[in-house]
Every structure is written in structure tokens, then in C-alpha cells.
Amino acid sequence: MFITKVPVKEIIELENHIFIIKLFSPEIASIIQPGEFLNVKVVDSNYPLLRRPFSVCDVEGDLICLMFNILGEGTKRLASRNIGDYIDVLGPLGNGFNLDGNFDIAIIVAGGLGVAPFPYFIKKIKNSKEIFSFIGGKTDKDIITYGMNNITVSTDDGSAGTKGNVVELLELNIKQFESKQIKIFGCGPNVMLRKLKEFSLTHNIDCEVSTECAMACGFGICQGCPIESTHHPEKYLLVCKNGPVFNIKDVVL
Numbered sequence: 001m002f003i004t005k006v007p008v009k010e011i012i013e014l015e016n017h018i019f020i021i022k023l024f025s026p027e028i029a030s031i032i033q034p035g036e037f038l039n040v041k042v043v044d045s046n047y048p049l050l051r052r053p054f055s056v057c058d059v060e061g062d063l064i065c066l067m068f069n070i071l072g073e074g075t076k077r078l079a080s081r082n083i084g085d086y087i088d089v090l091g092p093l094g095n096g097f098n099l100d101g102n103f104d105i106a107i108i109v110a111g112g113l114g115v116a117p118f119p120y121f122i123k124k125i126k127n128s129k130e131i132f133s134f135i136g137g138k139t140d141k142d143i144i145t146y147g148m149n150n151i152t153v154s155t156d157d158g159s160a161g162t163k164g165n166v167v168e169l170l171e172l173n174i175k176q177f178e179s180k181q182i183k184i185f186g187c188g189p190n191v192m193l194r195k196l197k198e199f200s201l202t203h204n205i206d207c208e209v210s211t212e213c214a215m216a217c218g219f220g221i222c223q224g225c226p227i228e229s230t231h232h233p234e235k236y237l238l239v240c241k242n243g244p245v246f247n248i249k250d251v252v253l
């Protein structure tokens with residue numbers, strides 16, 4: 001784990017007010033794995049005080065790319081950083097996706113900004129696995145396709161793709177994967193992850209998800225990011241240290 005100040009090399013705004021910030025860090029870029037994250041001090045001042053965690057979205061040589069949209073103070077400040085600014089980052093942190101499992105086809109299920117960890121994931125496995133991406137959003141404006149491939153879309157209001165949520169979309173398409181070795185990789189709002197858990201348990205499909213919660217330290221010290229374990233009810237795992245990627249069977253969502 002490095003704690004280091006790294007320069008902004010590029011910051012781009014995609015459609016839908018999504019930002020990609022590219023940070024130069026050969027040390028971190030050479031070791032970070034899909035699903036791991038950086039804890040970012042978005043400004044040098046004390047406001048906002050806490051770091052904000054961001055999944056690695058992609059790695060381009062020595063550059064680490066993060067994807068975000070403006071939600072509150074932290075992301076507003078991050079979006080206003082300029083090329084050449086130095087940003088204090090901590091990472092790589094957490095446990096990422098297990099890419100070595102016994103599967104031939106990776107099915108990505110992402111809701112809204114839940115696509116963020118997958119461009120790098122796809123880059124890492126595209127030569128050895130087939131990949132299908134199911135992407136959902138409330139409306140067409142919430143569909144993010146940056147770095148994704150083999151995409152099928154759903155929206156709650158039917159303004160793009162199939163009308164309905166992304167787990168319903170997966171249900172409609174799952175037959176084509178019968179008798180294949182598949183594994184699901186998900187990221188998105190909790191309500192989506194809960195539906196995905198029900199789906200994966202019903203169909204008995206292995207599934208890993210990247211979870212989110214508010215964090216402070218990002219590496220297991222403050223105990224501020226608990227998630228309940230299914231194996232030991234009322235015992236808690238830490239999202240930052242034991243996750244953020246979990247087998248969906250292991251956590252209460």
C-alpha cells in the first residue's frame with residue numbers, strides 16, 4: 001500500500017456528467033487489481049476532511065483512471081482539479097474480483113455508475129474469457145458504456161433498451177448461457193445487489209459483487225465500514241479490508 005501524492009494527467013467529462021480522472025502513478029498502476037480501490041484526499045484543505053474511496057476504473061500504462069459523477073462535496077472538488085495538480089492517494093486497497101475461478105463466461109451486471117470497476121476488469125480477462133455486459137439505469141441518461149463490451153441495456157422507464165431493472169434483463173437473457181460455465185460480477189446500488197443475490201441463489205450461479213459504504217480510513221483501522229456476514233449473523237466484516245468485493249453468499253445486503 002502506498003500513500004503518495006500523484007499528478008493529474010488528464011480529466012475528461014463524458015456524456016451524462018461522468019468524469020474520468022487519470023493519475024500518474026507507476027507504483028500503484030503496476031500492482032492494482034480490478035475491484036481494488038484508492039482512498040483519495042480530493043483537496044489539500046481540511047474540507048472535506050475524509051478521503052473518498054474510488055474503484056480503479058482502468059489502468060493505461062502508468063496511469064490509473066477513476067470514474068465518478070458529482071454527488072456531493074467530495075466529487076465536486078475532485079471534478080474541479082486541473083492537469084498538473086497533485087492529489088494525495090492511498091492504495092491499492094481492498095480485495096478485488098477473483099478472476100481465476102472456474103468459469104468461461106463472465107457476466108457483468110452493473111447499475112448506473114456501477115460500471116466503474118469493469119473497464120479494467122474487461123481488459124484483464126478479455127483474452128481468456130467471454131464477456132457479456134448487462135447495464136441498467138433509471139433512464140437512458142444513466143446508462144454508461146465507457147470501456148464496456150457486448151452490452152445489453154435496460155432502463156426503468158424504457159427510454160433505452162428493455163424496460164425494467166437490470167436483474168430482470170438478466171433473467172430474460174439467462175437461457176442462452178445454459179450448460180455454460182458462467183460467473184456473475186456485479187456492482188450497483190444496494191437494491192440491485194439484493195435482487196442479484198436472489199437471482200444468483202435461485203439459479204445457483206456463482207456471483208461476486210463490489211459493495212459500497214461510507215468509509216474513513218480505508219484499511220481496517222476505524223471499524224467504520226461494517227457489513228453483516230451471512231455465516232455469522234450479527235458479526236460484521238469490513239468493506240474496506242475484507243471487501244469491497246465479496247462472494248454474494250457471504251454478506252447480508
Ligand SMILES: Cc1cc2nc3c(=O)[nH]c(=O)nc-3n(C[C@H](O)[C@H](O)[C@H](O)COP(=O)(O)OP(=O)(O)OC[C@H]3O[C@@H](n4cnc5c(N)ncnc54)[C@H](O)[C@@H]3O)c2cc1C
Nearest residue numbers: 052053054055067068069071072073074075116212213244
Ligand atoms: C469501495 C468503494 C468504491 C467506490 N467507487 C466509486 C467510483 O468508482 N466512483 C464513484 O463516483 N464513487 C465511488 N464510490 C463512492 C464515493 O466514494 C463517494 O461516496 C461518492 O462519490 C460521493 O462522494 P461525495 O463526497 O461527492 O458525496 P458526499 O458529500 O459524501 O454525499 C453527497 C450525497 O450523496 C450521497 N452518497 C454518498 N455516497 C454515495 C454512494 N456511494 N451512492 C449513492 N449516494 C451516495 C450521500 O448520502 C449524500 O446525500 C465508492 C465507494 C466505495 C466504498
Ligand code: FES
Nearest residue numbers: 216218220223240
Ligand atoms: S474504513 Fe476504516 S475500517 Fe473500513
